[in-house]
Amino acid sequence: MKTKKTAGRIALDILSIFFAVVFLAPVIWALFVSLQHEGKQISSIVSWFTPPYTISNYFDIIKNSSVPLWFINSLFIAVIVTVATVLVTGMAAYALALIPFKGSQLFMIYVLIGMMVPGEATIVPLFITVKDLKLIDSYAGMVLPSIAGSMNLIIMTTFFKGLPRELIEATEIDGGGKLTVFFKIVMPLSKSIIATICIFSFVGSWNNYLWPLLCAMSNEMFTLPVGIPTFTSTYTVDYVKPMTASMVASLPMIILYIIFERQIVAGITQGAVKG
């Protein structure tokens, strides 16, 4: 009985390692490809993994391609979207959750409608709207449509409703205005939910593909998801350089992910289940 149990355990261990290898293999392979000299003769799959290695591809990509520029664009847009989302959504959620005013139900319903609107299905009219506003191929055009999301607002409103009222009322009695209450009490008390929203917004913006594909017209405005394919498609045979570009685009996120694994995962699952 006992041996049967250990045998089962070992079988499951092997299965889990097998899956881990399958999931990691393409990424590890890509990493090794990026470390090869360009033009190396590849006689079998093993040659991709054998030395001599070089990191000159990385220097070349960083110095002579647009990848760093796209990286900065992606980062800049993601940071602005994240900060603006937290502020704009937080303020609206504060009003809906903690200011008793006539018509708040009506506003809530109006905001709920947005939950039903999938961005993918309104991409054509969104393009027309942004074009009418003359914001195509600008940072504003890339950022503004991604800020006000119903889901985030509902998550934050729900959270704010659970905050201790006494603390808020005490501050108001002490003469603190609504803005003071918002920045000094509500936001600091909501760090956990803000972290969730931050991770959600940042990752969402960082990986956004369809919208930047439409909105960014010039090379200077490209983000990584839009830029990388234009770079890789110029190489048809040798994929050492495009793999390096892919790695330059991914390694910072991979490293951040491994360091903050627990927080990121907590944030993502929380965001999906709540609301």
Next chain:
Amino acid sequence: MSKQRKRKLFFTALAFMLPFLILYTVFTIWPVIQGFYVSMHKWGLMGKQKYIGFDNYIKFAGDKKFWSALGNTCKFVVITAPMLVIIALILALLANRQTVMKKGLRISYYLPSILSVSVASFIAKNTFSPYNGLLNGVLHQLHILPANTELQFLLDPKLVWVVISVMTVWWTIGFTMMLYISALQDIDMGIYEAASIDGATSTQQLFRITLPLLRPTTELVVLLQLIACFKVFGQIQLITGGGPAGSTKPLIQYIYETAFTKNNLGYAAAMSYVLFGILLVLSLAQLIMQKRGGDK
């Protein structure tokens, strides 16, 4: 409360909500209304051309490419969504066991999910490419595939679906797995202890305790995956470009091409409403389900 104070509260609240309301109205609600207006017109990239009523909607019926793209999207959903749910559950069960590898497994399974769609697609495309690609290479090395044969994954209308679904599972399963893991961790360990004492084997525990308790999560996951799969676009456009011969082109890509390469925004807007309708039903279902789950 005095009338004046009420009014003051209303305007304070409005001021707080204003930035959100403006952005939300302009970029979420307005496009829905404008989309309908656009769909009633012949509309090019330069703007409105002429009013044609419901012609764009009538056009569907005879547009083979529309039905084929909708069919491809449905095919993708049917193939990929069940794989995503089942494999995510298996991975979650594997990664949630008490082993020293626990954290390592979780990181490994989730890692592809943090790649952006273009990087994940590029790596996947080359993994499946012939000659020096990873999969063909490994199969050669293990002598499973003869040295002079290459599997042309991207040219074969059947194998190409393998590439797309396997890639999607590889790239997006981490999230679903994490949902399952967090649900598994909410299960009271006492139940298993009691079951063990009563002599239940681990297989019995899995089928009699774990899976039934995961049911609400599974319902949510199924809907989330259906919604996500109906929105498929990026990885297919980047890996196959919709080919070979349009056999993998999903609805969003067809909408995208109709609008921005064929310069027919009116028809694209009309088609978007079909997608909208499908997703609307699914997200309504999700909302109802989450409301029910939220009450527990």
